[in-house]
Amino acid sequence: MYLIYQPEGQDEPTRWPYNPRKLMSVEREDIERRTGRNFTAFTTDVLEGNSLCRRALLFTFLRREHAKIRFEDVDFAWDELRLEYSRQELLRMREAVLKAKHGDELAAALAALDEQIETAYDDEAEGKAPLPIAD
Helix, strand or coil, X not given: CEEEECCCCCCCCEEEECCHHHCCHHHHHXXXXXXXXXXXXXXXXHHHCCHHHHHXXXXXXXXXXXXXXXXXXXXXXHHXXXXXXXXXXXXXXXXXXXXXXXXXXXXXXXXXXXXXXHHCCCCHHHCCCCCCCCC
């Protein structure tokens, strides 16, 4: 999965690989303090679109590049930040759907996944990553 940030006026988006299991402990603890959620709840809330959680995640990645950035300075329009599954993750999801759904439900799910797969970022060079859910 990727966190993609493209503020207005920036030609190309910034893309960071997002795997909750790869965040450092100090980053996870900071996220927990800022959001008031334990890390497992945070990972779910990020995927569900919680604004504070997404802001905390963006701050974490921006701070890696700009150590003096303050949380208060991180502000974004909703359409400037998104999460996207990689092509490999979508293909694994497609395999799971083939085993779990049938009939019209299967056809609809496959159509939606196939549309996303066509344009998804290919992270083949980065290796096979599990879906971004914290244990």
